[in-house]
Amino acid sequence: MLLNNLRLFLVIAEKGSLVAAARETGLSTTTVSERLASLESHYGVVLFNRTTRSISLTEEGRVLLEGAKTVLSEVSDLDARIRHGAETLSGPIRMSAPIDLGRGLISEVISSFTLKNPAVSIELSLSDGYVDLVGQGFDLAVRFGNVTDTSLRVRSLGHFQRRVCAATAYLEQHGVPQTPEDLANHNCLVMRFGGTLDNIWEFGSGPKRVRVTVRGSHVVNDG
Template sequence: MLIDNIRLFLTITEKGSLVAAGREAGLSATTVSERLAALEAHYGVVLFNRTTRSLSLTDEGRTLLNGAKLVLGEIEDLETRIRHGAETLSGPIKVSAPIDIGRSFVSRVISTFTADHPAISIELQLSDGYVDIVGQGFDLALRFGTVTDSTLRTRNLGQFRRIVCAAPSYIARHGTPQTPADLAHHNCLIMRFGTTMDNVWRFGSGKKPLTVTVRGNKIVNDGSLVRQWALEGHGIILKSELDVADDLKVGRLVALLEGYASPPNPLQIMFPPGRAQPRRVRALSEALSSAMAEGQ
């Protein structure tokens, strides 16, 4: 019963409320509340700060969350080895990825991976904004840039440039910017990453890189839509080469200001804190790394 209550605790954490956790688990809110109370009584601590509108983890709750994912993952791996043999992988994996690369690269890897391991189920959530890997229960997340949370473990998938580009139709109407400063006279299509607006574009690789604050008539938190607007000729974008490589290759988009390119950014897999990942998570990480090394 303790293990079942810990699993329910993880569901409450991921869903953010007792009612939502009950729906997910097929239990009434009263039953969820009683089982949470039993878990808190077992450990002699309060796991959630409760208000009428929200739940948030206490320090003890976060400690349990970090350890519970590891322990339950090991239990599931053990059950798989006993029931199906040491080489069988099974169980759920929850993945977060940016929208563009999630729809292309990550989705292709997942399709191949689940075909090879049919006992594994994968939930893929696409978002270009910040995600709380631990709080939202992700087993791994892909993100561009340097990871600022030192508690997370990472695996580097490579270094990739961000490219300023636009459709030939936009360039034909508005001309080609010759320097970064010329972007002030162009319509730039801007991404929003969570609460951060990506309107300060960086150029150059010296000790004092050049920054330009760009403006435009469209802002969105969806990288795929920014790319689509650019393809339709609405403005200039700044995107990872992974997202626009095919468009550049066939001429749907044209790279701009190549002489001012900034250093590449890392693409990393991030994992929650803990001593080890379940075998199925390690296997998916290997599949993603191998696919990227082979050129997708």
Template sequence: MFLSNITLFLQIVEKGSLVAAARDAGLSPSTVSERLAALEAHFGVVLLNRTTRAISVTDEGRALMEGAKVILSEVEDLEARIRLGAQSLSGAIRISAPCDLGRAIVAPEIDQFLLEHPAISIELLLSDGYVDVVGQGIDIALRFGAITDSSLRVRTLSKKQRITCASPDYLKKHGTPSKPEELKNHNCLVMRFGENLDNIWRFGIEAKAPEETSLQTINVRGDRVTNDGELARQWCLKGFGIILKSELDVGPDIQTGRLIRLLTEYTPSSIPLQMLFPPSRAQPRRVREFADRLALRFQSTEFEFE
């Protein structure tokens, strides 16, 4: 009953209310309230602040939430090893990834992983904006750039080049920029990451010696802004403007000629691709194995450009 009460507590947090959790668990709201009270009495603390309108997790409740996910995952792994054998993996994995990266690379890896481990289930959440890894119960999150939440565990995969590119049709109609400052005269397709607009593009000038390298900052603009990286790529393919994207996103398009790489003498700064995990001390084996699979895939994904 203790573990089932902890599971119910996680459902309450995920659903946002006792009533919704009761509906999901097939219990009455009064039963859910009684079992939550029993759990709080067991620990001698308040786990949830409750009002007539909403609930909020206390510091003690958040600590229980983080630890409980690890414990329950280990219980699932133990049950799988006993029932199905030591080599079997089972349980759920929740993954967050940028939209185009998730579709192009993560989703095919999920397909293969599930073929090999049919007792696993995976939820893939695609978003180019901020994601609350702990609050949303994410097991693995993929993100580009610096990580501001120091509580998360970070595994840096590799640095990937950002590439300025456009379609042949766009360049035929509007010309090809030869210097970064000429981007001010072009329609640039801009990404939004949460509240931040990615309209400041930075370029390093290739030089014979490192000390000669300089940085150019260009404030770009255009008639289209989106928080979906895949949509920005599709707009670019249709000839609507110029984009600045990771080589992971546009590398195949450049190799096939669907997009043309621009400003090759002015290299935008590379950004790290990072894998984030909640701040727990242990990870279920299913999460570790899928994370290792993704890491190998990204390490082996390299593009050669002329």
């Protein structure tokens, strides 16, 4: 509000009357008078000498006039620089992504993105574990699955499906599972993402969704 009142103060000083300033700004004369009074109350000084026919700046008003011009010019310049910065991408970006996704798709996307935005540099950290975005200094992370941290801004980039596969020799020795529940009795390859063991496999969706807790003699963090 102070900046708006300073802008109005400059108009009053330029036009030489409250009526002319009201006409210029599209405000009522009463509103112009009230906002000038508010500005004078803020500084605790009288800014204009008023007569029935004209107004003129007091000494304090002349000081404020020069200062207000400088301040408002700097504010306008700052506003332009900030808006330009928001429209032009630049600077470093630190991101984390799963190993398999990062080696292929994301690396290609980054190459295309940096060609279009040469002022941006990207540091890509590949890890299947969950990362602390703030604590580890990351700007963003790409991950599979659901995000439980409600403090993060999340955007879905797409959907994926996992397939259950087995070696022919294993199936010949242990038999072919007929239902998802049968996997609980098989030796499964279990993934570990950071400190999280991915040993609960989901099949189907909605009311037909089945969750199976699997086990295995091998635990890996890449595969």
